[in-house]
Amino acid sequence: MTSNDQVRRIEVDAGPRRFARGWHCLGLARDLADGKPHQINAFGQKLVVFSGEDGQLNVLDAYCRHMGGDLSQGEVKGNEIACPFHDWRWGGDGRCKQIPYARRVPLRARTAAWPTMVQDGMVFVWNDPEGNPPPADVTIPRIPQVEDDRWTDWIWYETVIEGANCREIVDNVVDMAHFFYIHYSFPTYFKNVFEGTSAYQYMNGDGREDVRPPRPSKSNPAVLGTTSVAAYHGPSFMIDEVTYHYEDLDVDTILINCHYPVDENSFVLQYGIIVEKKDGISDEEADLMATKTGAFIKYGFEQDVAIWKNKARIDNPLLCEEDGPVYQLRRWYQQFYVDAADVSAEMTDRFEFEIDTTRPNEAWRAEVEQNLAARRS
């Protein structure tokens, strides 16, 4: 065995005991605004999401302040959520509006209501451990393509990740090499920019001949390359604009990769896709493309999950010069875990990091060649 003083130790700082400040997407409005209560386990709590007759989406603490009934098992009545235990009615503002069997509602009959926002078909909730409302300048960019007929409707997936803190998924934004090893892509250009509450990733990639269909066809064309601009807007909501380059056309897609923490050691991962219906692409073809892209991304996330479930949390990663800015990303990410007054300039100041892909690309080309040779023999 190697003597102890030669071994690099993995260091683990105490994990955050709070959940990130920011807008978190809970899912699609078309799913959540169906007049039924929805239970969402998030931020270490149980929440209820419901929309009443007024169509307004509301998020409340799920536990009724009367005797602790679970409002997410209740029923929407009018614009209120009715508790299944004794039928107390709670409004979207968190106030008890009515107790059918009582002469009047007692004082301080108020539960926690969470600021919500519906934008581009998605429902967002604002989490702030300090309890402040969302500042006007902390926003999620609009995606006008969602409303555009030339784009498909959302295809949306949701999966619960147990046994991992959501920082693992955020780390991906700087992790160029894992895109080759985990996601079968071939990054040829990779740059990160962090500024304010956003973290960008500019990535171009070549198609991988070793993962392409051996005989590309019209229904299964070969991807020659991809151009992608992805960005986290806040701690948990990423928009990724990916253009897939095929032999005779380019296909534009917009992907969402977002999550909300269930607790310190699990999170719900959601991702969505819309695809542009270019001239010459029928609605059916575009939908098929969206479905296929979704399946590919789903497969990619499954690969990530297998890694996350088994890996160690590590606060002192040992990096080579061809790795991305993991430490600086975590410095940026830290801003969402401290009080607003403690956000420092170093967390939000603009930072840029461009990887030299020369050496990685040499190694990967050789590996692709090897895989192709193995496939031929």
Added chain:
Amino acid sequence: MNAVRPDVRLEAAPMQPVACTTCEAEVLARKSSWDQSTLQWDATALERCIERRTTPARSERPNRNAFAGCAALRASIREAAVRGELDVQSDDPLRTNPEAIHD
């Protein structure tokens, strides 16, 4: 929570100051090779940057309205490296036209 740790790669080779030859914005930079660069801005530098202030046409795309980077600063950093004022960690020689291989 704990203070954020510094990048382990900076232990052997820290960031160095570089000024933009166009706007004189001072940033911290580091190059591990001719084609890698790390760039730390602060508020003063960002205010100085001329390209940053010239706003391009608004894009319909959600991620395309961000400032991708300053070309003048990028050139200044390369020049500083060529002049030997900014260290380049790898000992690979400077290729005569390093931009070309990415096309």
